[in-house]
Amino acid sequence: MPVIHINHRAELNKEQKRELSKKMTDVFVDVLDKDPELVEIFWHDIEDHNFAKGGKLLEDRLKTE
Numbered sequence: 001m002p003v004i005h006i007n008h009r010a011e012l013n014k015e016q017k018r019e020l021s022k023k024m025t026d027v028f029v030d031v032l033d034k035d036p037e038l039v040e041i042f043w044h045d046i047e048d049h050n051f052a053k054g055g056k057l058l059e060d061r062l063k064t065e
Contacts, residue, residue: 001038002028009058010045017043 004024012020025039048059 001040002032002034004028004039004041005044006041007044007046009051010047012043012045 006020021041024041025036028034028039029036048062049057051058053061
């Protein structure tokens with residue numbers, strides 16, 4: 001059973017997640033010939049204060065841009 005984990009900044013709305021979920025499932029069905037009911041997708045929304053790059057929180061990096 002395909003399991004997809006998506007780590008993304010918490011900026012997507014539900015409609016965008018619905019559309020992406022459908023399209024990603026369709027790709028797995030087309031390429032792997034799987035039943036769409038077997039494809040599981042987990043969304044991991046990451047807040048800007050929970051991600052760092054170059055030693056700085058993304059939240060702080062965005063303030064200086």
